[in-house]
Amino acid sequence: xxxxxxxxxxxxxxxxxxxxxxxxxxxxxxxxxxxxxxxxxxxxxxxxxxxxxxxxxxxxxxxxxxxxxxxxxxxxxxxxxxxxxxxxxxxxxxxxxxxxxxxxxxxxxxxxxxxxxxxxxxxxxxxxxxxxxxxxxxxxxxxxxxxxxxxxxxxxxxxxxxxxxxxxxxxxxxxxxxxxxxxxxxxxxxxxxxxxxxxxxxxxxxxxxxxxxxxxxxxxxxxxxxxxxxxxxxxxxxxxxxxxxxxxxxxxxxxxxxxxxxxxxxxxxxxxxxxxxxxxxxxxxxxxxxxxxxxxxxxxxxxxxxxxxxxxxxxxxxxxxxxxxxxxxxxxxxxxxxxxxxxxxxxxxxxxxxxxxxxxxxxxxxxxxxxxxxxxxxxxxxxxxxxxxxxxxxxxxxxxxxxxxxxxxxxxxxxxxxxxxxxxxxxxxxxxxxxxxxxxxxxxxxxxxxxxxxxxxxxxxxxxxxxxxxxxxxxxxxx
Amino acid sequence: xxxxxxxxxxxxxxxxxxxxxxxxxxxxxxxxxxxxxxxxxxxxxxxxxxxxxxxxxxxxxxxxxxxxxxxxxxxxxxxxxxxxxxxxxxxxxxxxxxxxxxxxxxxxxxxxxxxxxxxxxxxxxxxxxxxxxxxxxxxxxxxxxxxxxxxxxxxxxxxxxxxxxxxxxxxxxxxxxxxxxxxxxxxxxxxxxxxxxxxxxxxxxxxxxxxxxxxxxxxxxxxxxxxxxxxxxxxxxxxxxxxxxxxxxxxxxxxxxx
Ligand code: SF4
Ligand code: FES
Numbered sequence: 001x002x003x004x005x006x007x008x009x010x011x012x013x014x015x016x017x018x019x020x021x022x023x024x025x026x027x028x029x030x031x032x033x034x035x036x037x038x039x040x041x042x043x044x045x046x047x048x049x050x051x052x053x054x055x056x057x058x059x060x061x062x063x064x065x066x067x068x069x070x071x072x073x074x075x076x077x078x079x080x081x082x083x084x085x086x087x088x089x090x091x092x093x094x095x096x097x098x099x100x101x102x103x104x105x106x107x108x109x110x111x112x113x114x115x116x117x118x119x120x121x122x123x124x125x126x127x128x129x130x131x132x133x134x135x136x137x138x139x140x141x142x143x144x145x146x147x148x149x150x151x152x153x154x155x156x157x158x159x160x161x162x163x164x165x166x167x168x169x170x171x172x173x174x175x176x177x178x179x180x181x182x183x184x185x186x187x188x189x190x191x192x193x194x195x196x197x198x199x200x201x202x203x204x205x206x207x208x209x210x211x212x213x214x215x216x217x218x219x220x221x222x223x224x225x226x227x228x229x230x231x232x233x234x235x236x237x238x239x240x241x242x243x244x245x246x247x248x249x250x251x252x253x254x255x256x257x258x259x260x261x262x263x264x265x266x267x268x269x270x271x272x273x274x275x276x277x278x279x280x281x282x283x284x285x286x287x288x289x290x291x292x293x294x295x296x297x298x299x300x301x302x303x304x305x306x307x308x309x310x311x312x313x314x315x316x317x318x319x320x321x322x323x324x325x326x327x328x329x330x331x332x333x334x335x336x337x338x339x340x341x342x343x344x345x346x347x348x349x350x351x352x353x354x355x356x357x358x359x360x361x362x363x364x365x366x367x368x369x370x371x372x373x374x375x376x377x378x379x380x381x382x383x384x385x386x387x388x389x390x391x392x393x394x395x396x397x398x399x400x401x402x403x404x405x406x407x408x409x410x411x412x413x414x415x416x417x418x419x420x421x422x423x424x425x426x427x428x429x430x431x432x433x434x435x436x437x438x439x440x441x442x443x444x445x446x447x448x449x450x451x452x453x454x455x456x457x458x459x460x461x462x463x464x465x466x467x468x469x470x471x472x473x474x475x476x477x478x479x
Numbered sequence: 480x481x482x483x484x485x486x487x488x489x490x491x492x493x494x495x496x497x498x499x500x501x502x503x504x505x506x507x508x509x510x511x512x513x514x515x516x517x518x519x520x521x522x523x524x525x526x527x528x529x530x531x532x533x534x535x536x537x538x539x540x541x542x543x544x545x546x547x548x549x550x551x552x553x554x555x556x557x558x559x560x561x562x563x564x565x566x567x568x569x570x571x572x573x574x575x576x577x578x579x580x581x582x583x584x585x586x587x588x589x590x591x592x593x594x595x596x597x598x599x600x601x602x603x604x605x606x607x608x609x610x611x612x613x614x615x616x617x618x619x620x621x622x623x624x625x626x627x628x629x630x631x632x633x634x635x636x637x638x639x640x641x642x643x644x645x646x647x648x649x650x651x652x653x654x655x656x657x658x659x660x661x662x663x664x665x666x667x668x669x670x671x672x673x674x675x676x677x678x679x680x681x682x683x684x685x686x687x688x689x690x691x692x693x694x695x696x697x698x699x700x701x702x703x704x705x706x707x708x709x710x711x712x713x714x715x716x717x718x719x720x721x722x723x724x725x726x727x728x729x730x731x732x733x734x735x736x737x
Contacts (some may be wrong), residue, residue, distance in 0.1 A: 050619055057585045169696040366694060367655030368622070394619035
């Protein structure tokens, strides 16, 4: 018989979730699971819609990273049309994704995780939030807000709107860039770069306080999957799929994203709406899908890259690699990886500003329906995002599959929660600081479970403890 | 010889105006800059009187009257915006929204939609009726255009413009009541139509996102309802449109830069 400890809901992740910690008869943690109980059924209502509407329709899946869905969907649309967007369209999409990564990572670090990192995991929840951060570290909080707004203004310039932007379309981009918006971005990029350097320095100055967390927040070998290019530089938009193991050895390379079904399995879970994708080749016929665990997102992208491709980000990558001894395998390092990615984004944006291609007026290829199935892939801030469409002769969706980054990290999040619970839960009592650590362990992945942002840390948390007979023995509510 | 029309004195919202004999309340009001909302009415087409969004109150008559389908008579006193009319209009709009599948956020006409505009004007912040959520397949068989019946309010502008202006009569209304729906070519897929001339006037006239160009992404569809009145005037007066700089669709001529 097992005791169940349920933590519900997790605050400050994008959506609703609960966690079950299963204790064994000795009161020790046996296993822990992270449940996604919210079902949005997007795939269902995409069917029957014209493929040209899909970018905006699927962007509604997430209010935090709509650009990622716009890009994956538009790329699937390109392939259905059988076109290559004009070079300027590709450049503007790339720029939009850089802006997207900045704004999403800035939200994750400054608004959601910095309170834990700077104020401490054991800090009072009433101050361990973005407001507490503003009181304690006003300069950092202000910089974080400005950095996020910089990323959002890039999205707005290219895609037309900050959230649910309609400007990224099958075939390219709807509107060319204007000189004013380009100049506005160019004028702000230096400050954004400086902020990312400051944030990295700050992180490095406190990272050693978290030695125990680094060891226990999802520190385990796993595969890493993401987009990669032939140059070996950090990739976030084009390229092929590459998979490495925890030692850095290549497991698979140069995979056409359209062939993902040959490599990825998708396990459904009876207790969660989030599917668990896994690497098929590592799972035996009747073996556990957890054997096929792989991680995506900033940590995976950095592990996959030989270099970042820009000077400051390359220095920062070297620092990370020196600290972790090569491959970063603890999920705690997602925070560090995110900051390096922000820096890389600002450097890349800076170098794009002088490129005349950005101002080219040919940004959109036009065509009809030339293929019946296509897969579009983008690197969302949280990891690789797949949109797989099948259309009829008229371009109306007959089938759709989306594999989101948070789903691919599902197995990793379960393993992380288990590891944290084993480290900090002893017996049928959960300390406040342990709750915080479990939440923080999940937040390291920056999961986006719906379009709601609970950035204020104000969501109530209910901890229910159930005895061997299934009866609750106590319940702790945190408002 | 210019046409001589007898003028008729009426009052709209306490303003005395000189309407013309044979003119509807809506036409008279518009000539004097008085706004009455409309949807199925389109200048240049026959009057249909289907949507009832244009209802006004006429002194001495208990029932509200459709302004588009009610001719002016001497000494008529009209009120266009009483609390009762506002309530009727809002109810009509809510029924339209509940009847189809109108999801503005993911619609090609988002931001360029008369139904949306009317709802905003009426302050329709929610719908009090249960949504019917009908299952209506999209017809994307035409090489140039798409018909999405989910967004159709059966205003019949497309039916009338196709019949009365283009002369092709591709469109019809099938069934009755809440089952009423648009059909092309007596129920054949639009792409199989032999009478459609690919002229696009139906798309230009549609007030919602029900008719749009193939390849349109969300928010990209812009209609050109003025096109009909311009065509009618051009035929009547033999004054044709001036040339444009570069090839543009009616949508673009209507102010859309996409
Ligand atoms: S398709 Fe458009 S113009 Fe035709 S009836 Fe429906 S809403 Fe009116
Ligand atoms: S506009 Fe008068 S009834 Fe529709």
